[in-house]
Amino acid sequence: MEQVKYGIILFMLLTIPPVVHLMESIMIIHMHMQMPMIVVAGFLMAPFFQKKFPHFFSKWNQSGIPGILLFSIIMLYWMLPITMDEALTELGMEVFKFFSLAFFSGSSAQR
Template sequence: MHMQIPLLGIAGMLIYPYLKETFSQFFEKWNYNGIQGILLFMIIVIYWLFPRTMDEALGVSHIEMFKFISWPFLAGVPLRDSWGKLSQLAKDIFL
């Protein structure tokens, strides 16, 4: 599980160029300064840090499906989209 989650996030980062080309207006309207995407990324990461959530992903099928949707599309894509839009101060605060 600890190897699978980062790979799902990287997969989302690799999908980003295709999604950016296809839905460019959505990304400009929704995440114009990068803060919204970083906030979504942090919420998803914090949610998956709970041990109970990770345990349920092994036994409950809809939680496992949410893992495969949330990491690439709600963590990887927003992180890659937001990082270039953030100011240096916001990057320093995030790190």
């Protein structure tokens, strides 16, 4: 459970507005530091969600292939420059970025 606490702390630190502004002000830092750190935070929080919803993960990601596919699609989507630009200008895309990278990619990456 210590791992989950670290994941929550990291995710909360990454969502503080000055940290978001600092990391998104330079595109290289946005792509190569902020996004992987969000995935790592989700990866650290994944055991909590896997224990809380065991039937969902055992039914949905039984062989591991759907999780790998979901992780790959989400990561490829966020590597497109247009989606990173939209995340900077639209609040909905910013929220979707944090949600998809942390909870979908992070939880599906750990199996």
